[in-house]
Amino acid sequence: MSLTISRAFVDAIVEQSRAEYPDECCGVILGPVGSGKAERLKPMVNAAHSPTFYEFDPKDLLALYREVDDRDEEIVVIYHSHTETEAYPSRTDIAYAGEPGAHYVLVSSRKEIAPAIEFRSYRIIDGVVTEEEVSITD
Amino acid sequence: MSIEVRIPTILRPFTKDQKAVAADGTSLTALISDLDAQYPGIGDRLLENGALRRFINIYINDEDVRFLGGLDAQIKDGDSVTILPAVAGG
Numbered sequence: 001m002s003l004t005i006s007r008a009f010v011d012a013i014v015e016q017s018r019a020e021y022p023d024e025c026c027g028v029i030l031g032p033v034g035s036g037k038a039e040r041l042k043p044m045v046n047a048a049h050s051p052t053f054y055e056f057d058p059k060d061l062l063a064l065y066r067e068v069d070d071r072d073e074e075i076v077v078i079y080h081s082h083t084e085t086e087a088y089p090s091r092t093d094i095a096y097a098g099e100p101g102a103h104y105v106l107v108s109s110r111k112e113i114a115p116a117i118e119f120r121s122y123r124i125i126d127g128v129v130t131e132e133e134v135s136i137t138d
Numbered sequence: 139m140s141i142e143v144r145i146p147t148i149l150r151p152f153t154k155d156q157k158a159v160a161a162d163g164t165s166l167t168a169l170i171s172d173l174d175a176q177y178p179g180i181g182d183r184l185l186e187n188g189a190l191r192r193f194i195n196i197y198i199n200d201e202d203v204r205f206l207g208g209l210d211a212q213i214k215d216g217d218s219v220t221i222l223p224a225v226a227g228g
Binding site: 026028044048052053054055056058059061062065078080089090091092093096097098099100101 | 146147148193195197200202204220222223224225226227228
């Protein structure tokens with residue numbers, strides 16, 4: 001298992017996490033259904049506006065799933081940032097992970113490692129977290 | 139009365155992988171009860187202690203049921219119901 005993602009998307013997600021700091025940022029990357037390819041980046045609003053929690057607004061969530069269906073896409077990546085902790089799924093991340101087919105990407109921009117960032121990817125299925133390799137393409 | 143209910147990936151193991159199923163009910167409570175009768179166990183994934191689970195979203199047409207009276211929300215012929223897990227975490 002691994003995630004292949006473009007450098008441009010990694011940079012955009014890191015940039016979004018900095019722009020929304022100290023709140024967590026979030027979003028998805030979509031791809032053609034069945035392809036598993038991360039092709040279309042779609043930043044989402046963190047309706048929780050919180051440094052320790054993120055949640056897609058329920059209305060945005062419905063619109064997202066409708067759009068994905070209409071375009072014959074699937075959610076390939078669900079990402080969010082951790083602003084004070086490492087890029088590893090928290091207990092709530094694991095409890096609420098509802099897309100067994102998605103790569104869950106965590107980016108951490110916590111101060112201790114600045115200006116470096118962590119960018120890691122996981123599968124979260126039935127409460128079990130499995131880290132996977134991230135390969136970044138130019 | 140038959141209502142189309144769209145099922146998210148995570149609950150499809152209950153519905154033999156069907157993306158949409160038909161269920162009956164004039165209120166959300168009745169609809170969930172019918173779903174659970176057809177697909178045992180699914181009700182427990184939607185409800186907790188008799189209330190809607192916080193991180194499950196249910197919509198009637200385009201509206202979040204939380205704005206329609208929650209479990210008392212009325213459903214009429216031709217409505218469609220969509221269930222989506224929240225995308226959320228810490």
